[in-house]
Amino acid sequence: MTYLDRFRLDGRTALVTGGARGIGLATCEALAEAGARVILTDRDAEAAEAAAQGLRDKGHDVRADRLEVTDSAAVEALAARYPEVDVLVNNAGIARSNVPAETMSDDVWSSVVDINLNGLFWCCRSFGKRMLERQAGTIVNVGSMSGYIVNRPQEQAQYNASKAAVHQLTRSLAAEWAPRGVRVNAVAPTYIETEMNAYVYDDPELMRHWVGGTPQNRMGRPDEVAAVILFLASDAASLMTGSIVLADGGYTCW
Ligand code: NDP
Secondary structure, eight states: OOTGGGGOOTTOEEEESSTTSHHHHHHHHHHHHTTOEEEEEESSHHHHHHHHHHHHHTTOOEEEEEOOTTOHHHHHHHHHHOTTOOEEEEOOOOOOOSOOGGGOOHHHHHHHHIIIIIIHHHHHHHHHHHHHHHTOEEEEEEOOGGGTSOOSSOOOHHHHHHHHHHHHHHHHHHHHHGGGTEEEEEEEEOOBSSGGGGGGTTOHHHHHHHHHTSTTSSOBOHHHHHHHHHHHHSGGGTTOOSOEEEESTTGGGO
16 A cells, blocks of 8 residues: 555545534545545535535535434434444534623533534444444544633633543543544644634734734635544554644644
């Protein structure tokens, strides 16, 4: 096998959560380009189907399915339908910004933790169980540099806490499952140009913090995160498990 072959995913099945747009959609394209059969899931069935059709129009092997990651029964049902999934990318996530901790509602706290942490765990559990039975498979979780640092000047304790928990969950599962052939890693991106951040583009003060605070002097693009996910999902990363890979333009160096 050549070094370049190690990055290929021919014959593998990959499932991505929150795949209808942003980092998830770019990841579906990256995995499909590498030869995987991709199952693009999202909580909005129509958006998932439209996104999958866009990738099929480019010649990729992609099908769509609805998946609300907070519904553990639905996650288990989908995993039972696709026991052959070799690559799981837990990308679905939300952020709620500018919410001071002392006045945060139960709903804001719970909705973020429910999707970013609980939903991600339900997916790891259901798909991971089947990977363990086959003694093969790999999971890539989308964490965040916010799992390491407290980004300023926003107040989003729930988001930061949920992503730090994702990192430690990644390391815990990696240690438990490594002896049985399943790798678990995470990517920790900086600020990425997606709809999640649409509210920031018209806020020069925030943009000054984000861009000016980044040694590369820019935000990241979804495809740049997808490339890291592709690497972690591939055999090129066969020695890596429990790694949290920063893709942050140097933000956390300062
Ligand atoms: P987007 O908001 O652009 O896309 C997220 C997608 O996930 C949407 O299609 C959304 O659907 C879907 N989704 C949300 N909740 C659920 C759910 N409960 N079940 C299934 N699908 C769901 O986000 P990004 O692409 O920016 O972010 C993707 C991941 O990357 C997230 O985990 C995020 O925390 C992480 N991340 C993002 C960064 C950034 O700067 N953008 C930085 C670091 C990490 P809907 O339209 O219905 O909301």
